[in-house]
Amino acid sequence: MDNLKNSNDMRSIKKYVMFTLIVGLGSILPTLQAQSDLQISKAFDQYGERKGVVMVELTDEMLNGYDFSLFKSLTIKDNPSAAEFIRKCLLRDEVGAKKVKQVVTNGVPTSIYLQLPRKGKLYRLILFNEIFTPEHKLTLIYIESKNDTEDVLKLILKKK
Amino acid sequence: MIINMKYKLNFPDADRLIEKYYDGLTTSAEEKQLKDFLLQRDLPEQYRPEQAIFGYFTHKNEKPSFRIPDSIRWVGVAAAIGLILLGPQLFVSGNQSDYAYIDGIKVSDIGEVKSRAMASLGDISHSRDEVQESFKSINDNDLIEQQLDMFSAVEK
Amino acid sequence: MSQELFKAEILPIRERLLHIAQRILVEEQEAEDAVQEVLLKLWHMRDSLYSYESPAAYATTVTKNHCLDRLKVKNRQESLDDTYSTRAGNDNPYLQLERKNTEEVLQKIIENLPPLQQAIIRMKDMEEYEVEEIAEITGTNIEAVRVNLSRARKRVREEYIKYTRI
Numbered sequence: 001m002d003n004l005k006n007s008n009d010m011r012s013i014k015k016y017v018m019f020t021l022i023v024g025l026g027s028i029l030p031t032l033q034a035q036s037d038l039q040i041s042k043a044f045d046q047y048g049e050r051k052g053v054v055m056v057e058l059t060d061e062m063l064n065g066y067d068f069s070l071f072k073s074l075t076i077k078d079n080p081s082a083a084e085f086i087r088k089c090l091l092r093d094e095v096g097a098k099k100v101k102q103v104v105t106n107g108v109p110t111s112i113y114l115q116l117p118r119k120g121k122l123y124r125l126i127l128f129n130e131i132f133t134p135e136h137k138l139t140l141i142y143i144e145s146k147n148d149t150e151d152v153l154k155l156i157l158k159k160k
Numbered sequence: 161m162i163i164n165m166k167y168k169l170n171f172p173d174a175d176r177l178i179e180k181y182y183d184g185l186t187t188s189a190e191e192k193q194l195k196d197f198l199l200q201r202d203l204p205e206q207y208r209p210e211q212a213i214f215g216y217f218t219h220k221n222e223k224p225s226f227r228i229p230d231s232i233r234w235v236g237v238a239a240a241i242g243l244i245l246l247g248p249q250l251f252v253s254g255n256q257s258d259y260a261y262i263d264g265i266k267v268s269d270i271g272e273v274k275s276r277a278m279a280s281l282g283d284i285s286h287s288r289d290e291v292q293e294s295f296k297s298i299n300d301n302d303l304i305e306q307q308l309d310m311f312s313a314v315e316k
Numbered sequence: 317m318s319q320e321l322f323k324a325e326i327l328p329i330r331e332r333l334l335h336i337a338q339r340i341l342v343e344e345q346e347a348e349d350a351v352q353e354v355l356l357k358l359w360h361m362r363d364s365l366y367s368y369e370s371p372a373a374y375a376t377t378v379t380k381n382h383c384l385d386r387l388k389v390k391n392r393q394e395s396l397d398d399t400y401s402t403r404a405g406n407d408n409p410y411l412q413l414e415r416k417n418t419e420e421v422l423q424k425i426i427e428n429l430p431p432l433q434q435a436i437i438r439m440k441d442m443e444e445y446e447v448e449e450i451a452e453i454t455g456t457n458i459e460a461v462r463v464n465l466s467r468a469r470k471r472v473r474e475e476y477i478k479y480t481r482i
Contacts, residue, residue: 048261055261056276063277073280111284129284139283182473184466188446209476213469216422217441271427271434275360282364 038116039089040126043082043140044074052077066152069122070144075137083130083138090114090128101153115149123149169197171204178210318362322453325371326358330455332372333379340383349432350386352454354379356435359453386431418480425475433468440465 048055058071103111116124127141337347
């Protein structure tokens with residue numbers, strides 16, 4: 001029927017890359033103007049100041065040679081229910097996304113990258129990653145940048 | 161003798177240790193001695209700078225209440241050094257809204273905050289080497305059509 | 317665990333990192349300082365190193381970027397110095413602190429130290445590493461660490477006196 005349903009075949013493959021492009025239904029969905037409109041902002045509010053969590057916020061800073069207008073990250077250890085909560089948030093934030101990229105392991109997206117519609121001149125990006133060994137750790141990053149997020153993604157996805 | 165007991169160190173000894181300190185030659189034990197000496201009240205004016213400096217470092221040491229086993233401690237403190245060295249933006253960095261919360265404790269030191277930010281980017285990048293460039297070749301129009309096909313198929 | 321990784325994979329390539337630094341920064345001492353800074357940075361990130369296929373390759377990338385950043389700052393600083401020197405009167409960058417809060421002043425002073433000195437004074441005076449440990453991590457000797465520590469401490473004192481005696 002369509003490529004999404006073909007994932008049954010894919011599941012037998014242990015690791016694969018799935019690229020999904022979701023057309024932003026701009027006229028129907030309200031443009032997500034501010035980060036606070038995003039579901040993931042709840043994750044920052046809920047988990048940001050807890051034990052076992054590192055939350056970072058940087059405004060108008062340069063990291064690794066790239067300019068970020070806003071950089072927010074959340075790193076949570078040993079908390080599978082937080083992972084579940086954040087994945088639910090991501091599913092909803094994905095709806096208005098311009099592009100979605102995923103890395104899937106054993107049928108589960110272990111890395112998710114969402115390129116969101118721009119907020120004025122700013123490009124926006126959500127990055128999510130969950131690992132299970134050697135410990136359970138999830139990382140959630142929200143970025144606003146004047147630079148095209150393709151470049152930011154290239155930076156992040158560069159071969160080690 | 162009495163003077164020694166009152167001030168823990170006599171002034172000549174203290175002065176000598178202070179000079180050693182500035183030459184980077186003091187041992188940990190000597191630094192501890194100096195610290196005990198300097199953190200007293202009613203010391204003469206001349207020790208103000210050292211009092212302030214030692215007081216600052218002591219305070220910094222006591223503040224992180226998450227003083228936990230070594231292996232975790234290094235991770236917890238990694239940032240303080242790590243990113244000072246990454247982007248020394250001496251006059252530009254240090255925004256009011258740059259901060260980190262580590263285990264619920266707020267940290268404003270820009271070096272530490274940036275280091276934490278870098279670490280989180282590192283987490284994201286290290287496990288995604290499987291992402292291929294194959295998606296780049298797919299152009300928007302093709303996908304819109306595919307999506308529309310999907311919708312129309314569902315409707316049926 | 318990650319300490320062994322650091323020693324096994326990073327320290328042995330110090331020479332290579334130094335060459336990279338020298339190519340970019342040219343001046344020998346500056347390149348040496350830069351490599352020490354990089355090693356300290358990598359040391360503090362060593363828990364993440366295991367996740368790289370080639371920690372050595374990562375280290376060379378970090379070195380390159382670090383040296384380029386250093387160049388950038390150096391160029392920016394030179395033009396800033398020009399700016400500040402034309403300002404008449406007291407060019408005290410710490411005056412912006414309304415009350416002469418000792419802790420804030422010292423914090424700013426330390427943040428404004430040259431990167432290597434800043435890193436070493438933090439490791440020694442705040443984190444209570446031993447000089448020998450710092451020497452091992454930076455692949456230098458105790459004397460080299462002592463020199464930087466001494467410079468850092470003296471600088472802190474000078475700046476403190478300068479900016480609290482208004």
